[in-house]
Amino acid sequence: MTDAIAIERLEKTYASGFQALKPVDLAVRRGEIFALLGPNGAGKTTLISIVCGIVNPTGGRVLVEGHDILRQARVTRALIGLVPQELTTDSFESVIATVTFSRGLFGKPADPAHIERVLRDLSLWDKRDTQIRYLSGGMKRRVLIAKALSHEPKILFLDEPTAGVDVELRRDMWEIVRDLKRKGVTVVLTTHYIQEAEEMADRIGVMSRGELLVVDEKANLMRRLGRKTLILRLAEPLAALPPALSAYDLTLTEEGRTLTHAYAATEDRPPVGPLLADLGSAGVVVGDVETRQSSLEDIFVDLVHGGDAPDSAPTTQEAAA
Template identity: 70%
Template structure:
């Protein structure tokens, strides 16, 4: 299937000489939720801004549902909805007027029923006649989402959509995102809440210093790069790992009454089985055990650190 977004050799260098993007290649599949992760200044917002037509690229090509974002700008932009980080709305307009006007900007006919449904989905219906300046920060964020959805885009960008919002809005937003995906909308999000990416995304992309360093299926990423730890509560403390277990090298650490074994998820069965057999032969007894697994955040931090 042809990707709904295709980025080829994309670069952006500002007049100051700063290279925000360096030869980025990226394909987004139709109907997926794609999480783009990266530290501050990595190029996430620049990449999104170029795809959405807000920033001009220095070189390279971007296609949105087959439309070039430069030579076929209007058609490409009509496919895209953007929820930016900044709260940018006319403070003296009402919620209804703001969302309705946003639909008109894309040449869409008036559709009061659709605008009403969008406002109800975002718990904004009771605020439809309220001026934007009178809303709380969370409600303003909801208005930005409503504006982005008003022209029925096939691609939705969420740039740090839950930064500084309450738990209720965050839950409402992810419920809405799942509903949009079920209707065929492609979702691309950046977030500092990596647990959200871990819960929501189908695929993960990591960007650092203007370069895409990894794109992977979330489950495969967790399998390949994830680490597990087996912690054994010992009946008697150990001052150090005994020579009989020296073959485990740095994967095994003695911490007083605990023995901690770190291993790849790929080697889970054989690693644990072999260790327990070796412990028995070394006459080391334990009274309890527990396992823990690295999170997506652990993997992300490790990837960026290694890149640096």
């Protein structure tokens, strides 16, 4: 099956000489929700802008539904809808005029029924005659989505759709995106809210400094790169780790009140039984045992900064052996 988007060795060096994209390869599958994560300046908007035909690549190629974005630009642009990162919405035009005009830009014949459906889906129908400059920030974002959907694209790009948006609207957005997926639309979104990617995405790509560091199914990513920490809460604080326990990779934390052992999520849990027995022989009494699993956010921080991921809230509470 043809991928929705096939990106091969894509590069971008801006006129300033800054290389925003090192060669990037990525295939976005039809019908999936793909989340692109990365810190500020990673190259997410650059990548999206190239696929959408707004920025010219300096190397590589991109196929949209099998069509080359440079040689068949008219075809590929019509297949794509873009909700840009920046809001440019001080317009004097009404909502309905703006969205109707957007459809016309793609050379699609007028279809008032479609425009009505889009505006109703986005709860904008009641505001259809309002000038855009009088809408709230959240409503303006909805208008951007309506514009992007006006010409019935097969692929929708959402560049930080929920930046600065309240919790309720964020949840609405998620529902809108899921609904689009149900209708067969491929969605590529960027976000700084890891929870959003965790909630929505089928697959996740992490970018940093113009490179795509990993691309994987969300669940695989958690399994492959996640880490677990075994935490032993001690009945009495310890001043130092007893030498008899040096064979175990343990760290004394929380002012001697806990012993921790970090291991890869793909590894088996360390042998808790023998460990507890050895602790007992050394006179250390363990009050409680739990296991923590690193979150997607920990994995992200780890990937991007190459540092140690902090432990997240406990997700599993496992009894000692």
